[in-house]
Amino acid sequence: xxxxxxxxxxxxxxxxxxxxxxxxxxxxxxxxxxxxxxxxxxxxxxxxxxxxxxxxxxxxxxxxxxxxxxxxxxxxxxxxxxxxxxxxxxxxxxxxxxxxxxxxxxxxxxxxxxxxxxxxxxxxxxxxxxxxxxxxxxxxxxxxxxxxxxxxxxxxxxxxxxxxxxxxxxxxxxxxxxxxxxxxxxxxxxxxxxxxxxxxxxxxxxxxxxxxxxxxxxxxxxxxxxxxxxxxxxxxxxxxxxxxxxxxxxxxxxxxxxxxxxxxxxxxxxxxxxxxxxxxxxxxxxxxxxxxxxxxxxxxxxxxxxxxxxxxxxxxxxxxxxxxxxxxxxxxxxxxxxxxxxxxxxxxxxxxxxxxxxxxxxxxxxxxxxxxxxxxxxxxxxxxxxxxxxxxxxxxxxxxxxxxxxxxxxxxxxxxxxxxxxxxxxxxxxxxxxxxxxxxxxxxxxxxxxxxxxxxxxxxxxxxxxxxxxxxxxxxxxxxxxxxxxxxxxxxxxxxxxxxxxxxxxxxxx
Amino acid sequence: xxxxxxxxxxxxxxxxxxxxxxxxxxxxxxxxxxxxxxxxxxxxxxxxxxxxxxxxxxxxxxxxxxxxxxxxxxxxxxxxxxxxxxxxxxxxxxxxx
Numbered sequence: 001x002x003x004x005x006x007x008x009x010x011x012x013x014x015x016x017x018x019x020x021x022x023x024x025x026x027x028x029x030x031x032x033x034x035x036x037x038x039x040x041x042x043x044x045x046x047x048x049x050x051x052x053x054x055x056x057x058x059x060x061x062x063x064x065x066x067x068x069x070x071x072x073x074x075x076x077x078x079x080x081x082x083x084x085x086x087x088x089x090x091x092x093x094x095x096x097x098x099x100x101x102x103x104x105x106x107x108x109x110x111x112x113x114x115x116x117x118x119x120x121x122x123x124x125x126x127x128x129x130x131x132x133x134x135x136x137x138x139x140x141x142x143x144x145x146x147x148x149x150x151x152x153x154x155x156x157x158x159x160x161x162x163x164x165x166x167x168x169x170x171x172x173x174x175x176x177x178x179x180x181x182x183x184x185x186x187x188x189x190x191x192x193x194x195x196x197x198x199x200x201x202x203x204x205x206x207x208x209x210x211x212x213x214x215x216x217x218x219x220x221x222x223x224x225x226x227x228x229x230x231x232x233x234x235x236x237x238x239x240x241x242x243x244x245x246x247x248x249x250x251x252x253x254x255x256x257x258x259x260x261x262x263x264x265x266x267x268x269x270x271x272x273x274x275x276x277x278x279x280x281x282x283x284x285x286x287x288x289x290x291x292x293x294x295x296x297x298x299x300x301x302x303x304x305x306x307x308x309x310x311x312x313x314x315x316x317x318x319x320x321x322x323x324x325x326x327x328x329x330x331x332x333x334x335x336x337x338x339x340x341x342x343x344x345x346x347x348x349x350x351x352x353x354x355x356x357x358x359x360x361x362x363x364x365x366x367x368x369x370x371x372x373x374x375x376x377x378x379x380x381x382x383x384x385x386x387x388x389x390x391x392x393x394x395x396x397x398x399x400x401x402x403x404x405x406x407x408x409x410x411x412x413x414x415x416x417x418x419x420x421x422x423x424x425x426x427x428x429x430x431x432x433x434x435x436x437x438x439x440x441x442x443x444x445x446x447x448x449x450x451x452x453x454x455x456x457x458x459x460x461x462x463x464x465x466x467x468x469x470x471x472x473x474x475x476x477x478x479x480x481x482x483x484x485x486x487x488x489x490x491x492x493x494x495x496x497x498x499x500x501x502x503x504x505x506x507x508x509x510x
Numbered sequence: 511x512x513x514x515x516x517x518x519x520x521x522x523x524x525x526x527x528x529x530x531x532x533x534x535x536x537x538x539x540x541x542x543x544x545x546x547x548x549x550x551x552x553x554x555x556x557x558x559x560x561x562x563x564x565x566x567x568x569x570x571x572x573x574x575x576x577x578x579x580x581x582x583x584x585x586x587x588x589x590x591x592x593x594x595x596x597x598x599x600x601x602x603x604x605x606x607x
Contacts, residue, residue: 144583279561294562299582302566311570324567331566364563371544 001042003167003253004206009199012039017260021187028184029158032261039163044126048161050090051131055160057086058135062142062149080143084136091132094124099345127166129342133292135160138174140296147175155182164257168250170268170288177265185262195259197468200486201457202252207494209450210246213238215438215495221406224416229424231437232416236403241451243402244272247286271462273398273455276390278360281398289342293335302331321368329361336360348410355401446493529604530575532597538571539593552592565590572596578603 001008016035020028040048061083068076092100101117108116138159142149150156159178185191220227220235227235248269255265268287275281282290301307311327318326340353374381400417407413428434435441460467471482539548546559554560560568568590569580578600589599 144581146583279563280558283558283561295582295585298562298566299585303569303580303582303585308570308573315574324570327570328563328566332563360563 001039003250003257004203007042009203012042013257013260017192020261023184025184025186028261029154029182032162032181033154033158036158036161036163036166040126040161040166043167048125050094050125050128051161051166052157054087054090054131054135055157057083058139059150059153059156062139063151065139065143066149076143080139083139087132087135087139091128094122094128096341096345098122130169130171131160131166133171133289133342134174137171137292137296140300141174150174150178152182155179158182162258162263164254164263165265168247168254169286170251170254170266171292172266172288177263180263188262191259191262193472194468195256197471197483198252198256198259200256200483200490202249202254202256203490203494204450204486205245205249205252205454207490209447209454210242210249211495212439212443212447212450213242213245215443217242217406219438221408224407224412224419228419228422230426230428232403232420233399233424234434236399236406236416236420239406240399240402243406244269244285245450245454271458273395274391274459274462275394276387277394278356278363278397281394282356289339293338297338298331298335301334302328307331322365325361325365328364332361333357343405346409348404348407348413351410351413352401352405355404359397450493529577529600532593534575535572535597535600536593538568538575539596542567542571548593552594555587555591560590568596572600576600576604578607 001012003009012035016031019035020031023031037048040051061079065076065079068079098119101119105116138156141147155178156174158181159172159174162172162177162181165172217235217239220231221239224232251265251268258265266288270284270287272281272284275284307327307330310330311323314323314326317323336353336357337350338353339356340350343349343352374386379386403416404410404413407416435444439447457467471479474482536548540546542564543559548554551557551559565585569585572578573580580603584599584603589595
């Protein structure tokens with residue numbers, strides 16, 4: 001069951017909402033727990049056995065760590081690492097075992113004709129990439145003493161399996177979500193209407209923009225050998241916007257669903273295309289993944305004793321700038337390798353992560369050389385022109401990265417990047433060929449309008465406008481005209497029906 | 511025993527008086543990010559002046575110059591929004607040594 005289906009929107013969510021507000025306050029978490037299990041069963045086709053296993057491992061380990069206290073640091077550390085090994089072992093098995101087997105077999109095949117590792121028929125448990133990181137964050141926070149272990153298994157289980165975020169995140173932190181999901185929330189008209197508005201906005205982005213853009217994107221990427229120049233560039237650009245519209249749309253549906261129950265999920269996107277650097281982009285795109293990798297990999301590794309010793313070694317032997325750059329870059333490698341691997345068991349995803357690692361570490365290394373160039377050229381760093389240049393530069397880097405991400409393989413992606421520069425011509429915009437790429441004229445008009453609306457909304461939000469609040473303050477006829485426009489645009493302009501194919505949420509596959 | 515106590519307390523006093531002042535911190539920040547007014551800036555994180563790489567580099571400098579241990583628990587936005595906030599963190603870590 002997907003978040004954009006009639007089953008979820010017209011049956012599951014309304015029934016859960018009704019039941020939630022009929023039950024007494026202190027038992028309302030049970031409704032969410034039962035619905036989450038049902039959601040999992042409908043979405044995954046089986047009960048959440050491995051989710052339960054991960055939950056039990058982490059719940060028990062956290063309680064044991066609390067019992068050990070501050071005296072037995074070594075035991076605590078062994079318990080932490082043992083539990084993390086089990087947790088990530090499950091993820092590795094389901095997500096990466098076959099990738100690992102294929103590559104080992106390839107290597108063994110070249111070295112000898114010896115035995116092969118098996119390729120197993122495995123079904124990836126729904127949400128495993130998300131809930132594993134969630135569970136790990138809880139365990140590491142407890143081990144660091146950030147908060148005590150939760151003795152309430154029901155509360156912890158609900159934090160792990162809460163249905164709005166189980167499929168595509170955001171990856172929640174226990175101190176932000178744990179209490180919220182457990183304590184019953186009283187009925188609030190603002191929460192119900194606010195949640196529904198957010199869901200409508202998410203559906204608009206998914207069905208009107210993302211699924212429509214997908215038609216053009218698919219045409220090029222599925223037959224990439226037949227296209228070059230502007231077509232490939234346009235497909236890469238549209239895929240970037242498609243992925244943003246879809247993923248952020250899904251986050252809006254998730255956040256809206258949670259808001260209906262009075263629960264606030266963490267923000268996962270914050271106008272990422274206004275970023276002036278790659279660093280800033282990853283603080284605005286898939287925020288929960290970036291912050292997880294930052295807090296538990298980057299900071300965890302950089303502030304560990306071995307890395308501090310590496311840093312001290314570098315400061316004694318290398319020039320000052322290199323001495324700071326080297327250990328940070330080693331930690332960054334782990335972050336971006338992890339980012340790439342998290343997205344999937346494929347060399348193209350690893351390359352995608354290392355693409356950003358290369359750019360970021362090169363940027364940091366060369367920063368002393370390039371830092372003063374704008375000043376020397378008389379260009380104000382905070383001037384509009386320079387900021388515009390930075391945004392275009394960052395967006396271009398992101399689009400190339402997304403091309404690699406979407407391509408069928410790493411080899412294909414690299415070929416497609418080079419094909420942009422072959423026979424590039426803007427005449428395709430006027431000779432009618434652009435209308436034979438899966439989207440007709442009407443589709444392109446709707447898509448363009450949708451993108452403009454999405455960009456405008458993002459821009460206004462970035463400037464601190466509370467759009468939903470401002471719309472709610474408008475006179476009733478105007479307000480409802482806007483709401484009905486939204487509803488009808490999704491119903492009439494959504495990319496479904498004859499000639500369209502329903503598109504699965506991309507991030508649900510991770 | 512009194513002698514050892516006196517020796518220990520004078521060592522502690524020495525350690526306390528040896529803690530560099532906020533001016534050292536500001537000069538570290540200025541060498542990392544020239545052109546930023548660290549004396550008055552109060553949203554180093556929110557304004558994206560310092561990012562996670564800068565914070566890591568700064569944490570290593572703080573450990574080297576101020577002889578305190580920076581743990582992952584201290585790496586929260588509130589501790590790095592301004593030079594004053596960073597220095598308060600350093601004082602706290604020094605007191606906890």
